[in-house]
Amino acid sequence: MLQLGPLSDLISVFGPFVIPVLLFACGFVGYLILVLLGRAGLGNGGQ
Incomplete structure (x- = not known):
């Protein structure tokens, strides 16, 4: 084994x-981290 x-x-x-x-x-x-980053505005170039 x-x-x-x-x-x-x-x-x-x-x-x-x-x-x-x-x-x-x-x-x-990992998905939750991506969602949280997207809500914080870090996933869309900071706009």
Whole structure:
């Protein structure tokens, strides 16, 4: 089995479904950051 450090520990505890959950969580956080930056006016050239 691959040695992925903390990720392999998570897989051993929660099973392989934790990988798509982590990917979804990271994508959701990134989306929220982009939305917040857009509302702050940083995403449209500062206009």
